[in-house]
Amino acid sequence: KAGVTQTPRYLIKTRGQQVTLSCSPISGHRSVSWYQQTPGQGLQFLFEYFSETQRNKGNFPGRFSGRQFSNSRSEMNVSTLELGDSALYLCASRPGTSETQYFGPGTRLLVL
Amino acid sequence: AQSVSQHNHHVILSEAASLELGCNYSYGGTVNLFWYVQYPGQHLQLLLKYFSGDPLVKGIKGFEAEFIKSKFSFNLRKPSVQWSDTAEYFCAVTSTSGTYKYIFGTGTRLKVLA
Numbered sequence: 001k002a003g004v005t006q007t008p009r010y011l012i013k014t015r016g017q018q019v020t021l022s023c024s025p026i027s028g029h030r031s032v033s034w035y036q037q038t039p040g041q042g043l044q045f046l047f048e049y050f051s052e053t054q055r056n057k058g059n060f061p062g063r064f065s066g067r068q069f070s071n072s073r074s075e076m077n078v079s080t081l082e083l084g085d086s087a088l089y090l091c092a093s094r095p096g097t098s099e100t101q102y103f104g105p106g107t108r109l110l111v112l
Numbered sequence: 113a114q115s116v117s118q119h120n121h122h123v124i125l126s127e128a129a130s131l132e133l134g135c136n137y138s139y140g141g142t143v144n145l146f147w148y149v150q151y152p153g154q155h156l157q158l159l160l161k162y163f164s165g166d167p168l169v170k171g172i173k174g175f176e177a178e179f180i181k182s183k184f185s186f187n188l189r190k191p192s193v194q195w196s197d198t199a200e201y202f203c204a205v206t207s208t209s210g211t212y213k214y215i216f217g218t219g220t221r222l223k224v225l226a
Contacts, residue, residue: 003155042118042217042218042219043156043219045213090156099161101158101214103156106155
């Protein structure tokens with residue numbers, strides 16, 4: 001099976017802009033989670049989607065939002081970008097019957 | 113609030129040295145525990161996991177971890193490290209209550225000198 005894919009891999013944006021990141025889970029996986037990874041902070045949970053419904057949400061401002069489509073693909077949107085949003089954004093999928101997550105390569109976002 | 117603490121942020125070892133990375137969690141209920149590893153330039157991948165049963169779990173590449181419930185700890189060990197173990201290691205916990213919310217530690221960067 002193909003692994004989790006994320007597009008784009010790299011992005012450069014300026015403050016105030018918005019960005020949309022995409023994640024395609026492993027075939028058959030219905031759960032998609034998003035994380036923000038920064039040096040010193042580790043991985044911080046953004047949200048999880050399961051069968052198109054947001055099931056869990058981390059402690060991030062409302063500028064961070066997401067959605068999941070019927071084919072389990074997920075998108076994450078960040079509006080009004082701030083410098084502090086520069087990070088590696090990771091997507092992970094799992095079948096829904098297992099706790100084990102499978103991670104994608106991430107999208108590296110740089111906000112100037 | 114739930115949290116995961118990894119006490120060692122950077123560890124440098126010589127090849128063949130023994131490794132122990134600490135992980136402590138703060139969580140009121142029953143938990144599932146994980147160690148993930150991120151090799152340079154690669155995806156995060158599962159190293160090992162504990163759900164229930166024998167508190168000593170074995171993972172890939174000779175790694176093992178011991179769950180000590182009374183200490184809220186899940187330390188990672190390897191008797192003899194190799195240069196190829198150079199990576200960042202993350203401890204994570206989820207609740208068994210079904211919230212499926214992963215809490216990760218801040219990670220430990222391990223550098224093994226050849």
